[in-house]
Amino acid sequence: MSTYKELEREFERKIKELQNHCDHKELSKWTPISWAPGHYTGHEVIICRRCGLIINERTQCYWCGQWIEKKNWIKDDNLMISKTAYFCSEKCLQKYRKKNRKEIEALRRSLESLITREM
Ligand SMILES: [Zn+2]
Numbered sequence: 733m734s735t736y737k738e739l740e741r742e743f744e745r746k747i748k749e750l751q752n753h754c755d756h757k758e759l760s761k762w763t764p765i766s767w768a769p770g771h772y773t774g775h776e777v778i779i780c781r782r783c784g785l786i787i788n789e790r791t792q793c794y795w796c797g798q799w800i801e802k803k804n805w806i807k808d809d810n811l812m813i814s815k816t817a818y819f820c821s822e823k824c825l826q827k828y829r830k831k832n833r834k835e836i837e838a839l840r841r842s843l844e845s846l847i848t849r850e851m
């Protein structure tokens with residue numbers, strides 16, 4: 733194994749150890765996470781300032797916009813927009829699905845009329 737890999741593994745092990753023994757008392761505020769500078773994911777996290785562990789995560793309900801913590805959110809993988817949407821409740825998810833179905837229907841109808849006109 734290369735020295736680099738060894739160091740990397742050692743580093744990870746030490747971080748884990750630190751996180752396991754930390755009492756997570758120095759917490760950050762809700763902080764937006766971005767996958768690149770300026771590109772926010774819409775998620776916010778609370779991180780322990782001492783050990784770097786993510787203590788909590790939240791995002792906004794895709795339907796009603798209210799903030800929901802990770803333990804409460806309902807995930808829905810949407811193939812139409814190829815992204816994962818999060819919901820605060822089953823009610824919001826159902827409303828969203830219903831609207832989605834209508835949109836898909838409308839799209840299908842306009843495609844059909846386009847095709848028949850072409851022929
Ligand atoms: Zn900690």
Ligand SMILES: [Zn+2]
Pocket residue numbers: 793794795796797798819820821824
């Ligand atoms: Zn909601």
